Amino acid sequence: MSKVGIAAESRRIDTLLLRALYFGPKSYWELMRAGKAQTHQVLKALQSLLEGELVAYDGDRFVITEKGRRQAETMGLERVTEQRCEACAGRGIVLRPPFDSVLAAFQDIVAMRPKATPDFDQGYVTPETTVRRLALMAQQGDLMGRDILLLGDDDLTSIAAALSGLPRRICVLDVDERIVCFIRDVAQDQGWDHVHAEVYDVRDELPSHLRGQFDVFFTDPVDTVKGLLLFLSRCTEGVRGPGAAGYFGLSYLEASWRKWRQIQQGILDMGFAITDMLSAFQDYQLEDIVFLDWARMAPVPVKEPDIPFYVSTVYRLEMVEEPRPLFFGRVEFGQDFYYDEEFCVKE
Secondary structure (H helix, E strand, O other): OHHHHHHHHHHHHHHHHHHHHHOOOOOOOHHHHHOOOOOOHHHHHHHHHHHHEEEOOOOOOOEOHHHHHHHHHOHHHHHOOOOOOOOOOOOOOOOOOOOOHHHHHHHHHHHOOOOOOOOHHOOOOOOHHHHHHHHHHHHOOOOOOOEEEOOOOOOOOOHHHHHHHOOOOOEEOOOHHHHHHHHHHHHHHHHOOHHHHOOOOOOOOOOEEEEEEEEEEEEEOOOOOHHHHHHHHHHHHHHHOOEOOOOEEEOOOOOOHHHHHHHHHHHHHHEEEEEEEEHHHHHEEEOHHHHHHHHHHHOOOOOOOOOOEEEEEEEEEEEEEOOOOOOOOOOOOOHOOOOOOOOOOOO
């Protein structure tokens, strides 16, 4: 990014943080969401506001100072209050039948799920997020009577989808045998013969019996370019062709806009159009180790998260040409598959 671009991005983040604080004190975790940028950029902006005495910290919340208030008013920030819908928090989706009842049943099941492990870069979304995904897919015509492929399903979207009674077929591929066994056990208990789960390592080619078999896919892989495009490439092999849809999540907290552009170019190269992007759609339940890493980076001592601060954007894709996967056969990778220089938490 050019120096002009960096300066413009910094001003944007400063503006977002200052505007958020103008309308009331905010926790560190609320400001991480409000900055809408990579973690290190938000931290740099927050440090600058503190050093400039535009913002202060009272040991619990960040507050705007009188100097900061004058600055905000000079910029006209008091004229623009929060614009997001209070009912859906700007997501465009609220849970109505059948998904409101799906959530209640899903929460009981998900409470028994295996604990997340860093071995597979797992970080579960909230149960509400999982069900909102399905409501979004249903709204777009991508759930009712569809054959669904889930590449990685530690969030148990498959179980929530089965509870809705809407998909025709649900297939889960996951490298974590614990997750696969859990889904199989729940499917057996519920009598779901249309739910299938098997252990699969994304480094391997997609099994031949699953190629070209699905109408829709959902995946929520790591945020590295190599990792995300490999997951999407395997999913591309699984869909039937033009008219198929796909969904995945991508966070701006650990992925620069330059990385977003690289990923978007790969998506186009595979034959998809990007039809929708819903910002901050997914809330994640992060483990204690992740909280400690983010807290350690804060410019002041901070308390435990008071909101799900780690969020990601949901993309919807639609296949408009013949599928063109980017990877074939076995693919080897190291730690750079899971982590790159833009990640904040590394094992």
